Amino acid sequence: QVQLLESGGGLVQAGGSLRLLCAASGRTFVTDGMGWFRQAPGKEREFVATINWDGVETQYADSVKGRFTISRDNAKNTMTLQMNSLKPEDTAIYYCAGRYGYSSGDDRQNAYHYWGQGTQVTVSS
Numbered sequence: 001q002v003q004l005l006e007s008g009g010g011l012v013q014a015g016g017s018l019r020l021l022c023a024a025s026g027r028t029f030v031t032d033g034m035g036w037f038r039q040a041p042g043k044e045r046e047f048v049a050t051i052n053w054d055g056v057e058t059q060y061a062d063s064v065k066g067r068f069t070i071s072r073d074n075a076k077n078t079m080t081l082q083m084n085s086l087k088p089e090d091t092a093i094y095y096c097a098g099r100y101g102y103s104s105g106d107d108r109q110n111a112y113h114y115w116g117q118g119t120q121v122t123v124s125s
Contacts, residue, residue, distance in 0.1 A: 002027045002097050002103030002114050012086055016123070020081040022096030022116060030074040033099040033106060036081045036090035037038075045095070049081060059105055065092075073107030086123045093118040 008020040020036070049060045049070040054072035058070050067086075072079040079096060097112035099105075106112070 001028055002032075002098055004098065004114060004116035005095050006094060006116045006119040009094060011122045011124065014086060014088055014125050015108060016086050017082070017084045018086065020083065020094055020096075020119060020121075021082075022079040024079075024098070025097070026125040028074070028077055029098050030077070031073070031103055033061055033102050033103075033104045033111075034079050035097050035099075035105060035107070035112060036070060036079075036094060037097060037109060038094045039089075039118075040089075040092040043092075043105070045109060047107040050107055051079065052105045053103040057105060057114075058060045059107060066124060083121070086121075088125045089124045091121060091123050093120050 002096050021046050028098045036048040037045050039045040049072045051058045069082040078100040095118045097115045
């Protein structure tokens with residue numbers, strides 16, 4: 001059983017940056033594909049970025065491509081999302097998630113087996 005805990009969210013002005021951290025405990029996630037998703041107020045949760053087990057393969061939603069970077073440190077059992085050039089429309093609760101037993105990333109929510117509780121990101125205009 002893996003528990004995920006997100007941190008690093010907060011309030012930032014448009015154009016600013018934030019770095020989200022997802023820390024795993026209970027079991028290593030070194031063999032699992034991982035991802036970030038977000039849910040804005042009044043909207044459904046959506047895909048943000050995903051990474052395979054060794055960090056070589058990544059995929060991004062079109063809305064964040066070129067601004068966000070996903071990475072992982074398997075030695076520390078952590079995953080990060082570096083968010084630059086933030087926009088008000090990036091305001092959402094950000095969740096990290098993992099795919100138990102699957103080494104590849106995936107942009108589908110139902111491909112993930114365990115989730116964190118989320119961290120709030122608010123971007124002011």
